[in-house]
Amino acid sequence: MPYQPGTDWQFDVPTSGSKRLPPAARYVESLTHQGYSFEAAIADLIDNSIDAGAKNVVVSFLRDDDRLVSLLVIDDGHGMDDEALDVAMTIGGQRTYTADALGHFGAGLKAASLSHSDALTVISRTKRSPATGRRWVTAQAQDDFTCDIVEARYCQGLIDRYDGVISWHGTIVRWDGVRAFGTVTAGQTDRFLNETIERLETHLGLYLHRFLGRDDFHLDIVVEDVRTREELDHRGVEEIDPFGYRIPGRAGFPRSYKAPIEGVGELELEAHIWPPKSPLVAFRGIGPLAERQGFYIYRNDRLVQAGGWNGTRSGETHHNLARVAINLPPQSNRVFSLTVKKDGVNVTPAFARGLEQATDVDGGTFMQYLREAEQVYRDAARRSTEVQRKEVIPPGKGVDPKIKRTIRDELPTLEGEDPITFRWESMSSEVFFDIDREEHIVRLNKEYRQAFNSGRRSGSNDAPTLKAMLYLMLEKNFRMGRSSAQRDDEMALWNSILLSAARCELTRGEESP
Numbered sequence: 247m248p249y250q251p252g253t254d255w256q257f258d259v260p261t262s263g264s265k266r267l268p269p270a271a272r273y274v275e276s277l278t279h280q281g282y283s284f285e286a287a288i289a290d291l292i293d294n295s296i297d298a299g300a301k302n303v304v305v306s307f308l309r310d311d312d313r314l315v316s317l318l319v320i321d322d323g324h325g326m327d328d329e330a331l332d333v334a335m336t337i338g339g340q341r342t343y344t345a346d347a348l349g350h351f352g353a354g355l356k357a358a359s360l361s362h363s364d365a366l367t368v369i370s371r372t373k374r375s376p377a378t379g380r381r382w383v384t385a386q387a388q389d390d391f392t393c394d395i396v397e398a399r400y401c402q403g404l405i406d407r408y409d410g411v412i413s414w415h416g417t418i419v420r421w422d423g424v425r426a427f428g429t430v431t432a433g434q435t436d437r438f439l440n441e442t443i444e445r446l447e448t449h450l451g452l453y454l455h456r457f458l459g460r461d462d463f464h465l466d467i468v469v470e471d472v473r474t475r476e477e478l479d480h481r482g483v484e485e486i487d488p489f490g491y492r493i494p495g496r497a498g499f500p501r502s503y504k505a506p507i508e509g510v511g512e513l514e515l516e517a518h519i520w521p522p523k524s525p526l527v528a529f530r531g532i533g534p535l536a537e538r539q540g541f542y543i544y545r546n547d548r549l550v551q552a553g554g555w556n557g558t559r560s561g562e563t564h565h566n567l568a569r570v571a572i573n574l575p576p577q578s579n580r581v582f583s584l585t586v587k588k589d590g591v592n593v594t595p596a597f598a599r600g601l602e603q604a605t606d607v608d609g610g611t612f613m614q615y616l617r618e619a620e621q622v623y624r625d626a627a628r629r630s631t632e633v634q635r636k637e638v639i640p641p642g643k644g645v646d647p648k649i650k651r652t653i654r655d656e657l658p659t660l661e662g663e664d665p666i667t668f669r670w671e672s673m674s675s676e677v678f679f680d681i682d683r684e685e686h687i688v689r690l691n692k693e694y695r696q697a698f699n700s701g702r703r704s705g706s707n708d709a710p711t712l713k714a715m716l717y718l719m720l721e722k723n724f725r726m727g728r729s730s731a732q733r734d735d736e737m738a739l740w741n742s743i744l745l746s747a748a749r750c751e752l753t754r755g756e757e758s759p
Contacts, residue, residue, distance in 0.1 A: 284426060284442070285449035286587050287358035291319045291419050292450065292465065293348035293548065293588070294355060296457060298323025303465045304411050305446070308472040312435050314427040315472055317363075318420050320408050325415040326368075327375035335368060335380045335393055348548050348588075355419070357586070360384055364423030369401045373415045377401035407475075440642055440665060443467055443481065447647070451486035452532050453588075456547040458485035480706055481647045488542050488552065488569060490528045495519035495567050495622045503612050505604035508596040510579050515604060515612065516571040519619045522626030525635075526655045535566040543582075543591045545574045550588045558598045568619035639686065639724050641717050644668030646707040649714050666724055668713050670695050678745040679716065681737070686724055688716060697751035 282290070288305060295303045300321035308316040326334060337356060359366040360382065369379040379396030404420075405412055412418075430438045446467060450458075457463045469479040494500065496519045503515040520529055532538055532552065539561055543551040553569070555561065574582055574591070583592045604612040637658045641650050642665025663686075670692035673680070679690050690709075698709035719740060723733055 282358050282361040282587055283449075283589075284362060285446050286589050287362050288319065288446060289450055289453055290354040290358040290588065292321075292454065295319065295321035295323050295417070296454075296463075296548075297348050298325070298417065300416070301462050301464065302411055304408075305465075305467045307439060307443075307467075307469045309435070309439075309469055309478060310472045312432060314424070314430060314435060314439075316420060316422050317424055317427075318408075318418055320411045320416065320418050322412050322416040325372040325375075325417055326370040326378075327372050328378050331368060331370055331378055331380055335382065348546055354586075354588075356382065359419065359421060362424055362426065363421035364425070365421070367396060367420040367422070368417065369396065369404050369420070370417040371401075371405055371412070371415055377405045379404075436643075437664060439469055439479070443469075443479070447481060447483055448486065448527075448532060450483050452488065452528075452552060453549040454483075455485040455487050455549065456544070458483060459487070477706060479643050484647060484651055486528050486532060488528055488532065488538070488549075489518050489571060491518075491521055491524060491526065493521055495521045496618055500571075501606050501610075501615065503604040503606050503610075503615065505600035505612070507581055507600040510575055510581050510596070510600075513572065513575070513600060515601075517612070517615045518569045518571070519622055520567040520569060522567060522623060525658070527651060531654060536561045536563060539565045539568050541570050541572055541591075543572045543574060545584060545588075546576075548588070550574075550584055551591045554590070556591065556593045556597065558601055564620045564623045565616060567623050568616060638721050639663045640665045641713075642667045642686075644688075644706055645713050645717065646710045649710055649717075653717070660725070666717065666721065668716070676745070678741050678748060680741075681720060681723060683724055683727070683729070688713075688720060690716075691748075694745075694748035694752065697748045 292303055292305075298321065300323035302322050304318075304320045306318040306320065307314060308318065334355060355368070356366065364385070365381060365383045367379060367381040369377060371377040377398065379398075379401040381394040381396055383394065404418055405416070408416075408418065426442075450465060454465070458465060465483040467479075467481045467483060468477050470477055489500070500516050500518045503517055505513045505515055507513045524530065529535075529538075538553040540553045540555045541551060542549060542553065574584075581594050581596045584590075585592065601612050606615075635657055637660045638653070640659045640663075641653060644667055666686045666688060668688045668690065671689045673689065673691040673693070675691070675693055677691055678694065679688060681688050690712075695709070698712050720737070723729070723737070726733075
């Protein structure tokens with residue numbers, strides 16, 4: 247007899263029992279296709295470090311000659327014992343998050359890592375338990391969910407290798423078989439690293455800027471020779487505050503608006519108007535302006551959305567100066583939902599309805615704010631008197647990151663050009679510096695290195711004043727291509743004077759008590 251629907255609607259679906267259906271082992275394969283960008287994946291790992299109370303985090307690219315072999319994220323957080331590590335490495339493992347934790351779904355460590363590497367190893371130590379480790383190998387996990395237990399002596403050895411970061415407790419996340427590393431062709435490792443680290447610096451500097459602005463949190467990116475352990479590059483990540491202008495685009499801003507959101511309550515919107523035509527990295531250096539206008543949404547001080555209007559309006563050029571900071575309410579709700587990759591927030595129509603009713607203390611509406619931002623943009627567009635600075639080739643390795651950030655703030659950079667590297671080398675004592683136009687290298691005579699370090703230990707980013715001055719003097723020689731008699735004579739003059747100055751500095755150092 248054919249199925250005959252009942253006359254009465256059943257509001258609850260009737261059931262006749264239940265059965266357990268565990269995920270198939272190939273579920274691990276789905277974790278490799280979560281759509282994490284490289285930068286978002288690293289940021290997710292650092293979220294775990296922050297949740298663990300870390301004060302110092304290091305992202306280390308391990309290099310063997312011209313080959314990249316592994317990537318590590320090292321922190322000095324409180325670490326994990328065997329039981330906690332098992333939970334952390336379990337696909338879909340259950341753990342409790344505190345109200346102020348950055349972790350949210352419990353999948354970030356595995357999904358972020360396996361999106362970019364073929365093997366994930368986690369080594370950890372607490373103050374009261376020895377070093378322990380687990381390893382997921384994607385191919386192996388796809389067969390039977392098998393997770394390896396890492397040999398105890400190796401765990402302790404790796405912890406000891408990084409005792410400059412980890413003292414009593416901490417965690418090391420290791421990626422092997424990083425798929426992006428396998429795409430680097432011979433001779434392109436330096437370029438790949440520079441471009442990758444630049445993107446990573448920008449992403450981490452932006453999304454973690456509130457943490458990086460604190461005195462007790464430090465994040466570094468290094469390139470390490472895997473055999474000699476020499477640091478080939480070392481950059482401290484600086485905060486990039488998307489509201490870090492010096493003077494607002496219009497007096498009276500930022501301005502606070504209150505939006506009544508059904509199911510949430512009163513939500514505060516901190517509305518900003520950027521000064522027009524700002525050269526700052528925090529304005530121009532974090533992506534296309536049309537994509538960076540709009541809402542900057544934070545969850546527990548971590549930026550989880552950098553721009554966009556969440557469907558409340560479309561991005562328009564004349565709103566490029568409008569940015570609005572929102573802190574998500576701590577309690578769970580049905581209006582705001584975070585994406586798994588923590589790079590966006592989904593909202594319900596209740597948010598748009600609340601925006602329509604948002605007002606400041608004087609009764610001004612959110613729509614009036616947008617009109618003011620638009621007016622500032624249009625007024626600036628009508629002005630034609632603006633000094634245009636020439637595009638420059640940016641500085642690269644050997645220059646302190648703070649100097650590089652300032653140069654990017656102040657000068658437009660040429661796209662597609664290899665940055666200018668500064669390197670100390672053995673040279674004739676009658677030469678202070680020379681340049682390699684083809685390779686974009688400024689070579690400095692290491693015989694005079696200590697003259698500019700005041701007895702301090704030398705490092706790859708040392709002598710910042712000297713290098714900044716030389717960059718400003720020499721950059722045009724790389725940008726303008728072949729040499730000319732005038733530029734060669736100019737460099738010979740600078741060489742002579744700087745050589746004399748360096749010898750004076752060394753003499754003064756010998757004479758000091």
